[in-house]
Amino acid sequence: MSRVISVFLPDWPIERLAPGDAGPDQKLVLAGHDGRRRIVTAVNAAVRRAGVQPGMAMAQAQILAPGLAVRPADPAGDEEGLAKLALWALRYTPLAAPDQPDGLVLDVTGAAHLWGGEEALVADLCTRLARRGITARAALADNRGAAHALARFAANPTWLTRPGNSGPVLLSLPVAALRLPQKIMDGLHKLGLRRIGDLADAPRAPLTRRFGPELQLRLDQAFGRVAEPVAAVAPPNVPEAARDFPEPLTAPEALANHTGQLVEALCATLATQAAGARRLDLFFHRVDHAVLALRLGLAAPRQDAPRLARLLRERLEEIDPGFGIERLVLRASWTEPFTLHQTAALEQHAAPDLAPLIDTLASRVGAHNLYRMAPVESDVPERSLRRIPPLAPLAGKAWPSWPRPARLLSPPEPIATMALLPDHPPISFIWRGVRRRVARADGPERIFGEWWKRDAELFAVRDYFQVEDETGARFWIFRAGDGENTATGSQAWFLHGFFA
Template identity: 55%
Template sequence: MARVVSLFLPRWPTDRLRRASADAPPRDIPLALSGHDGRRVVTALDTAAEALGIRIGMPAAKAQALAPSLVLRKADPWADAEALDRLALRALLRISPMVAADPPDGLVIETSGADHLHGGEARMLDRLARSLTRAGIEARAAVAGSWGAAHAAARFLARRTTVVPPGRDEALLRRLPVAALRLDSETARSLRTLGFDLVGDLLDRPRAPLALRFGPRLVRRLDQALGLAAEPIEPVREARIVEIRRVFAEPIGAPETIARYVDKMVGALCAELEARGLGARRLDLLFHRIDGTRQAIRAGTARPARQAGHLTRLFREKIGAVEPGFGIEAMALAAVLAEPLGARQAVSPLAEEPEADLSDLIDILASRVGEHRLCRFAPVESDVPERSVARISPLAPETGAGWESRWPRPPRLLPRPEPVETMALLPDHPPVWFTWRGLRRRVRRADGPERIRGEWWKRDAEMAAVRDYFRVEDEAGERYWLFRSGDGERPESGSRRWFLHGIFG
């Protein structure tokens, strides 16, 4: 089932200008852009300018008279479109193989089969919107079953992110204005004049009179929004991307046939990569079906690679998910992300056994569960236990750091300390018993305390903070790592509450 994301950038021209120009005004000063439409009018504005009553289409002279503090700059639609294409290329590398610009103020992304690699649709949209907000770009995003429905939800619902459940596109569209169908302003105005205010008013009418009165475009937009008519996304590409295309005289559809051509195309791509001294980091395989729709498969590698056998194996695991429909008429394999990769010296069987290379295994796991779920832990110089470990890439180089401590640390450290109920003598005695997650455990043995002080050189609030850690063993032989917040004497050192922070064994 198709799932399409529409990314809406309502302040794209002004946001782009502020990011690109060193002399752009700060965000607390209203900014508007002007262009010529027979006369000089406002074509874009930021939130501060809108709050002053400035509107798009207003004469520039009137806007400046209405708001003397307004900064008015010349619009540059060509630069806006070029920057939007660059943003689409970044989304292509990070989100999905099917990304295209949706001028003048958005992107369209097909995420069918790719959302699980980002933690689900809701998390994917939230991360996308947050990353743009941190970059100073106002953004709203929606995912639905069609380009038209997602486009309408992103622009006509006052939410930062919207997930339209499968099968609910029509219910959403019914309550939106007719302008949500991506119609030209003249058609939308004529529909409102005739009493068609909502899309639902159109859906309840016969199609033939609508097509006769307003032309086929209105009916086509309705069908595209409902997912009844194909609206293929032409993914963005840049000139330096290495790509292999194969067009078939007769459509293909059998998995065995698809796999055979994948083998051939991967071999040709690897030869081209070798000629350029490159290795692939991210590969997209696109299937062009005869009904005008496209499907895509993405594979990634932890390191630059051009071993045909390994890259073919990554794609073979996903070929079963391809739905050829009435047939596939063309395939395209592109290395959308490639890095320099020199020639490797062959290892002689008489030489010493080489170090194990886990990159192939990591690539296979990443293609199945997502890159964000793979990591390893590295030590960080910090006295506070939860700050002494960091997640890094599975193949990241060794930092050379280690955990220095005379006291043992539990192999399982909880994401955050969990409060427990205890009974203990102050100030230096371990608990006699503790209750964690509703189960009381009687302590049989204990060792401690190990005192850990706050990192006062980082935060003033930790100047007097103290933790006293104990290793305890219950009657069942399970061992835990507990600490008391504070030294048990001075109130400013901590709350005297007890917490469980780790589990041994």
């Protein structure tokens, strides 16, 4: 089942022309022309609170909001900027496109697991847009029509429907959610048809005779009865290879064979450019005009055609060919310079190439689940490490020489203890309902708070102990405070990690 995200940018023209330079109380509008009338085309939040709306005559807007700052509208610039934003959205899926005049549409079928699930993908998308100063509302549904309607009339700021459940949630939305011309909406309102549910229950033939076929087309698109593929944008000057078929392909063996040929052609192109692929997008154009896509991320630049073909073939089972595939397109949407290295001499030991293993694992479990830990200059344990890509080099920092557990809990879990204050380790402790008697212990190791980061850590102290219970399990526990002065901490005990 397809899954589509629609992103609604309600203040796109304003935020594109004035990204953050207008204060929260500055009244800013964009002005254009409707025939010979000068009208408001976009408003910011301060003007909207004063009652000014797009489409209003500029003279009336200036009466409602004195001191109005006016800038000329730039529809062509808005359209171009939205296309660039769609190129930016290709990081999430190969199938992303502008949804003029105020949104984006992304077909994320089969791509959500690479971001930790659908909810995580939508949250990351909205967060990144917010960091760029762009207000966004996003909805995820089974098809483009439903996602478009929910993003504009239900999302606050997001709305996610369960697979197969997009239709029922549309019934209470207004008919304006169907992307109908104003003339048709006015006619529907005169008939008392104001909700999508009213249209769903009404006879189709009389409405088609009165309003034409567009009304039923939009209704069918919203309920997923008519396909509405995403015409994805393509970055300029991206290496790609394509193949058209006079007879549509349905057999898995034929798809695998032609995929291998496309990979060989693309790798030959990359070799002439001294580039390697870091990301491959394979597009399947079906005879019903639907477009499906596979994305393959790579840990390092690659030109190895047999290996890349094998990784893509392993995922062909995710594609439903329907009534046949009439066109295949393979695109290297992310490339990096590629250099050949001389093999090591006989007396030398060549470093193992882990990139093929990482590529295989990433295609199965998602690239976000693969990482390595790197040290950070901090004495506070939970701040002393960070995640980096599997093959990323360390930034010159080394791990501390003192013992540290192999696994940390985030956050540390409270434990009940019996201990002699202030410097003795616990005699026993209770964690998750199980009492553990301490057989051996070492400590304390005192760690002070980083007062230059937060005032609350000016006097903060932690005393850490390495303890071993009677079964041989080793734990890393600490007391919040020095055991005497409450200003240094709550004196409560916590379990923070486990030693191997």
